[in-house]
Amino acid sequence: RSRPKAQRVPLRVLIESVEAREHWTRFFAGSPMRSVMQAAGEGLIEESFGPVAIRMHLVARPDGLDMIAETGRLGPIPIPKFLLPVIKAEERVDVEGRHRLEVDISLPVIGRLVAYRGFLRV
Numbered sequence: 001r002s003r004p005k006a007q008r009v010p011l012r013v014l015i016e017s018v019e020a021r022e023h024w025t026r027f028f029a030g031s032p033m034r035s036v037m038q039a040a041g042e043g044l045i046e047e048s049f050g051p052v053a054i055r056m057h058l059v060a061r062p063d064g065l066d067m068i069a070e071t072g073r074l075g076p077i078p079i080p081k082f083l084l085p086v087i088k089a090e091e092r093v094d095v096e097g098r099h100r101l102e103v104d105i106s107l108p109v110i111g112r113l114v115a116y117r118g119f120l121r122v
Contacts, residue, residue, distance in 0.1 A: 011116050013101075026116070033114065044070070051075045054085065064092035064099075083108060 009029035016023045022037040040046040046055045052074055056067040067089035072079035088104040102117040
């Protein structure tokens with residue numbers, strides 16, 4: 001089903017830890033987008049969106065961290081590097097100690113899938 005292109009919508013993120021995995025549900029104006037994150041080796045994290053899994057390298061910075069896409073797969077089939085999503089995923093801690101997320105995900109040829117930014121509030 002086709003959805004209208006959204007410019008700015010409210011976002012709510014629910015993170016649940018279950019058996020060494022983080023279940024993320026992002027609600028964009030009430031519509032959920034779900035993923036599961038788990039450790040995938042030293043300095044690596046894997047995020048799965050249904051059958052698609054993207055393995056990212058965690059890069060520590062003095063003010064937070066970046067996540068850089070390394071590999072991906074669709075079920076058991078590796079995704080060629082040139083078809084991997086382009087991911088900008090950053091977490092920063094500002095001078096007030098707040099955690100700021102900035103995420104932008106796009107696909108080659110198709111373009112932006114999703115982008116969001118904001119502060120985590122517990």
